[in-house]
Amino acid sequence: MEENQILYRIFSRLAVALGTLNGLSLKDAKKLVSKQIKKHPFKEEIKTLIDVIITDEHENIEQLLDETILVCEELGSNRNYITLEAILEQIATSISKGHDQEEYKYTNAIVERFKKEITLINKKIPQPPVFNMVMETRSLLEWSSIYCIYPLIPKRIKGNGKPVLLIPPYLGDDSSTSFVRKYLKSLGFSTYKWDLGFNMVKAHYIPRLEEKLHDIYQEHNEKVSIVGWSGGGIFAKIMANRHPDQVEQILTIGSPIWGVMDMKTPVYGLMEFFRGKSLKERNERFLAELEPIPKVPVTCIYTKTDGLVPWKHCIEANTFRKDIKNIEVFGSHSGMGANASVLLVTANMLSANIQGKKIRDVGSNIERYLYPNFWKKARKVFKSKKPIAQVVK
The missing domain is CATH 3.40.50.1820 (Alpha/Beta hydrolase fold, catalytic domain)
Incomplete structure (x- = not known):
């Protein structure tokens, strides 16, 4: 979550703005976004980012969209962007359900542009060195x-x-x-x-x-x-x-x-x-x-x-x-x-x-020596000077 915190911070603002763009109060928009991320593995961290939003930014939604796309480009290709696409789609669907879709043309255009830009970003994966x-x-x-x-x-x-x-x-x-x-x-x-x-x-x-x-x-x-x-x-x-x-x-x-x-x-x-x-x-x-x-x-x-x-x-x-x-x-x-x-x-x-x-990973403590994830955690522990045994608890 740490390396993607900047992405989720700007994305949370974009998602909430998508709600207020369509007449929801800031409180209701935040509640709607929180509902869409309830199954996300980082839901608690994202919920914290949503809670600190105190301004209705729907008038700047184009700018928020550009900033979110820019952060995605800087972080590079990532399959997990499909989750962000799904969240925006679910918000748009929840808001427009039972209404004339023509009224939500702009909302849908925001979502489609995001999906299109993500598709282009994910086409830039280089071949193995x-x-x-x-x-x-x-x-x-x-x-x-x-x-x-x-x-x-x-x-x-x-x-x-x-x-x-x-x-x-x-x-x-x-x-x-x-x-x-x-x-x-x-x-x-x-x-x-x-x-x-x-x-x-x-x-x-x-x-x-x-x-x-x-x-x-x-x-x-x-x-x-x-x-x-x-x-x-x-x-x-x-x-x-x-x-x-x-x-x-x-x-x-x-x-x-x-x-x-x-x-x-x-x-x-x-x-x-x-x-x-x-x-x-x-x-x-x-x-x-x-x-x-x-x-x-x-x-x-x-x-x-x-x-x-x-x-x-x-x-x-x-x-x-x-x-x-x-x-x-x-x-x-x-x-x-x-x-x-x-x-x-x-x-x-x-x-x-x-x-x-x-x-948590696989197998016993000894088996975990075979996996990169063990050594990533071990390096963090070494830097923090904690006992390496804590890595495999």
Whole structure:
């Protein structure tokens, strides 16, 4: 929240002004905005920012809009801006409900301009730096070392026969997910391959995946969790958007799951598929299904040192709902299928979401040494000279 405080401060003023613009008193406008952020993870902090607003600024709403957009540009591309879009839309809808929409043309224009500018900002995510691309070679070490590390990975989670469908990455087949499947199976999950050969990330896989999902759902008579690595996460999200009644949750591993039409990547084959002229129309329909957030729990595992996919495309808006989690791990993109951290997160999150439990990070105190989040907290503790043991409480 600290780094985004300036954004939420100006955004709160814009949201309240949108209410007073349409005849609400300052008190009622603040109450309406507070209602829209009641499920936001930073609701208490934002509520404080709303409470200190003492001036009706609707006459300066254009200026507030410009300032909010400017702050977003300065902070850079961020999937969480979709939450801000939703808040403004909900305010506009609440105010205009039951009235002639023509009267609220200006209000809707403010909201649409904000959404348009955010779309442009989120198209500016750069491709992974050259250093990250070069460091993808460490995946050879990750894949070779997993044979030694695997026996040491804790096996405390109990899968209880819960069904999990695993979808391989672009240009990968079921052997790509062998270690993830093996680990989940050892914990008692019922794992399923995708059985469609090499994943070329094409729309014609979807009908067969839908059939497979339905078969697993019928066999277990319960919803199915879907785990997708890289291009496999694309299909996981599409399945969740199409069949939320059959999908328990999705877990994506280094998967580009939003803004893919504008994604910059050194994976030229994938890029050619997305931008090929002969396939452009079909691609747009196919990839448009990635933009909505599924109405099921979502966990995104990503690495900031990804050398193939820009990591910002691999995380979902965790301010949108409480059941959306982004978990950072150390490692390369190509080695995520053989990454001990990935295996641990996958098992922990599958289990936690199924049981409706919350986990602060993953695993025990010792396991947390594997995650960047631990070291970020550790640095803060070091600077404040507190005992490092407090990090993992």
